[in-house]
Amino acid sequence: MPIAFKEWAVTVRALAEGEQLLTLRKGGIREEHKHFRLDHDRFFLYPTFDHQRNDVIRESHRPELRRALEEGVWPDGDPPPAALTQDGGIPQPERVRIRAWAEAVAHYTVTDARVVEALSPYYVWTSDYAEKRLNWKHRHPLHVVLLRAYRIPRPVTVRVRDDFGGCRSWLEIQRDLPFEGTPVLSDDEFTRATAQIEAILDAAADRVPVLA
Numbered sequence: 001m002p003i004a005f006k007e008w009a010v011t012v013r014a015l016a017e018g019e020q021l022l023t024l025r026k027g028g029i030r031e032e033h034k035h036f037r038l039d040h041d042r043f044f045l046y047p048t049f050d051h052q053r054n055d056v057i058r059e060s061h062r063p064e065l066r067r068a069l070e071e072g073v074w075p076d077g078d079p080p081p082a083a084l085t086q087d088g089g090i091p092q093p094e095r096v097r098i099r100a101w102a103e104a105v106a107h108y109t110v111t112d113a114r115v116v117e118a119l120s121p122y123y124v125w126t127s128d129y130a131e132k133r134l135n136w137k138h139r140h141p142l143h144v145v146l147l148r149a150y151r152i153p154r155p156v157t158v159r160v161r162d163d164f165g166g167c168r169s170w171l172e173i174q175r176d177l178p179f180e181g182t183p184v185l186s187d188d189e190f191t192r193a194t195a196q197i198e199a200i201l202d203a204a205a206d207r208v209p210v211l212a
Contacts, residue, residue, distance in 0.1 A: 002177040003040050004098065006169055009047035010057055010068040014124045015149045016045065016100040018184040019061070021122045021193055024133050025143040025169065036143050036169060038210065042103040043170075044177055045149065046158075047071035049090040050165060056129035064124075072096050073157060092165070097155040101179055102147040105194065107210040108201050109141035110134075115204040116142065122197055143210070146197055148190055152181040 007015075007023065014020035025036040049072060054065055069078050072093030079090050110116065116130045123130060134142045156177055164171055183190065 001172040001174065002044055004044040004046035004171045004173050005040075005102065006046045006048050006050075006164070006171055008052040008068075009049055009071040009096075010052060010061075010065055011124065012045045012047040012100070013064060013068045013071060014061070015102065015147060016151060016184060018149070018189075020124050021148075022119065022144055022146050022197065024116070024123065024130055025145065026133060026137050026140060035137075035140060038104055038107050038143070038145060039170060040104075042101060042179060044098050044101045044173065046098060046164075046171055046173070047096050048164075049092055051167075052090060053129075056126050058124050058126055061124040070097070071099075092160055095157045095159050097157050098152070098173075098177065099155045100149050100151050100184070101177075101181070102149045104145050105148050106146040106198065108144045109210060110144055110201070110204060111141050112204055115200065118200045119144065119197065122193070144201065146194065149184040150179075150181040151184060152178055 005023075011020060011023075015023075047068070054062065057065060069090075072078075073095040074091070074093045111134070113131050113134055116134050117127050120127050120130065156175070158173055158175060161174075185193065
């Protein structure tokens, strides 16, 4: 069955538009062993509204919160505008649209907040929130995964199952999905961005490349 990586809808949209190039993970309470593991080298991007918080999205990117509603299908229409201003105010949709997949290009662990801040041009969260991801479970390093995203030819709608809820990274999708489509960024654009990200990580004394 196809594997999907679960992330906030606004973040999935940013990855699918080339506005975010990496993810930061520690692992949720429903992860196996309670820690994040990069168990797959390519996967679909599953948008969720679980715990999506508006105040931790960079101000310049907040207009995308409304557009991110396009990732869900609600039986009674889109949530009201007021839901966008309430953390956790958006109910889970009946279905979500999967528009993209990604391949993991590089995987590091870091423990230095300065590295997380230096990577901020490549994610849409606020720096404060990214640092909170670092500080949660402070005895364990933060996983930095560089992703290359691809748009699939036609979005696929999948049902939101009850067992998809909670803090977890990986889901099994109960329908066929194609690893097809065009990369969000051109080869040249992605190569330049990758070089900049890896320069930041290579300069960090605490960074550890994670072997597959």
